[in-house]
Amino acid sequence: MDKFNSLKGIAAPLPIVNIDTDMIIPKQFLKTIKRTGLGVSLFYEMRYDNDGNLIKDFVLNTSPFDQSKILVAGDNFGCGSSREHAPWSLKDFGIKCVISTSFADIFYNNCFQNGILPIVVSPDQLDQLMMAAKNQIEFNIDLPEQTVKAGNHSINFEIEEYRKDRLLQGLDDIGITLGYQDKISAYEEEKKNKKPWLFKDN
């Protein structure tokens, strides 16, 4: 997995609440059997009209925001479907960090599987960062220090230690868990005796 350490650049403001994963990547793009190539379809219905032409005033279609690596968005970002295509499409577009007041649980987990940093800030801080993003002020995100800096604003954010480590080191989660194979086998042996109906071959 890609590592994440720090990030510098302008941020795209998207002041809409409850941005769901259907908005991030609509259903017609879920038919792929690959993880890549979804960036062009990110926010498809907001980015393109019925004829497939770019909608010029949508933020990610305007310069310099079309090069943003950071997104600042309204509350409850990533709600709805569990589709990992949402973080895949953000990543493929080039977005590596999303800032909001809250994230839906599954989306939040999915970000960390893909080297994307979701940052939770307070409503007041979001207002400040949204304004800074609109004014094209450069953001500086430092994961080891857990800070977002933009102009005069310097914000500390919380992140669980294990998630931080995984991003910093780009660790393979399955590889780590397979290191606990003995414990998994021991658990299965114990439960086969205690709850035998769960271990009948289907």
Add this chain to the structure above:
Amino acid sequence: MSNQGPKTLFDKIWSEHLVGQREDGTSLLYIDRHLVHEVTSPQAFEGLKISNRPVHRPEATIAVADHNVPTINRQNIEDPQSKIQVETLAKNTKEHGIQYFDLMDQRQGIVHIIGPEQGITQPGMTIVCGDSHTSTHGAFGALAFGIGTSEVEHVLATQTIVQNPAKNMRISVNGDLPFGVNSKDLILYIIGEIGTAGGTGHVIEYAGSSIMGLSMEGRMTICNMSIEAGARAGLISPDQTTFNYIKGRPYAPGADHWDQAVEYWSSLPSDNDANYDHEIVIDSSEIDPMVTWGTSPEDVVSVKGLVPNPSSAQTENKKKSIERSLEYMGLKPGTKITDIKLDKIFIGSCTNGRIEDLRKVASIVKDKKIASHVQAMIVPGSGLVKKQAEEEGLDIILKDAGFEWREAGCSMCLGMNPDQLKPGERCASTSNRNFEGRQGRGGRTHLMSPELAAASAITGNISDIRDFT
């Protein structure tokens, strides 16, 4: 979470499935059953292949194609991408020795309908699927939640998942349900009360006499939409209603283990003095039949109510959000909900595609005709639901009323197959999401119960079942 003292249902399932702590402090939770469908699994199988990792316990996984499948003309999937996705699932499951219900198998259907139907879903289990509506299975007192594709790969490779404990929330709904009010209205009302982020970080346990009085079908509708309240999972205590439903189903514990299983299941309900991080109590007599007016499941109102006015919003953000929804939905503030004219009716989905839902619809539309300007379709949740309905003659009643009678699948709940709304079309839907574009670009969705959708099909407007004779 301490091992001592009173425990919630969630706490009990959690501690029973804890394999251990990893060095990074996270918990490894054992997964009893893994459900897989065609949309969120191909990249997981590809990942296993790249890393040359086997499936840890193939017999704990069950697969079915549901999202992409056509509901007419099953023999041929016209969309080449959909076809590849379905074929990829067949190939991957065969390669790894995973049970797969193919499109011609009568047991095929929406993954969250067939788990319970086959008796795969049982109390006290942990169940995951790369699908947010996995919360449905919580109706059996199983800890069931949706995961991303990377986690699907993790479960395939290790039969575990990396988790931190959720917070406990209990929502108690007490009292007899008023006439015309059922499980869909309860859950829409709850989402309206707590909001689509109200359950974030929590597992919601539903309790109280209104909930425990529901059938398993009704309980599944409630737990299904827990994700729409942002919850990680929904749970309902297993009881005799649960055991009666499971007994005798193909994957249920057999006679050799039945008593032992029931004894264990009976130990699962939350202890009386268990502690919850958050408690909500609702009196069911307050609840009307509910309908959504906007583009988020929290945008609910009584069917007797009006489309809200943005100027009455408490915050600027909320005002903007209402304005955006109303523009998308093509609705004016103050419009009576029952004055909203419909183009389509969709009955089906993992929320309301079970036999009980079809029976309700049939009883309402019997000997009536749908309004001439609406198109109405009914998509059974599984091949077996369809068969049961046909044995009861429901298909005849529904077709006589003007409904299209389709094959099983997710269909117009998300429109990955050809069943979609056209721009501007307005649909009464028994599904779970009214997001912008969900049922088709520019499509306008009003979520409601099967009873309301049936009544609305007949009148052609959103209708209150209580006014309907």
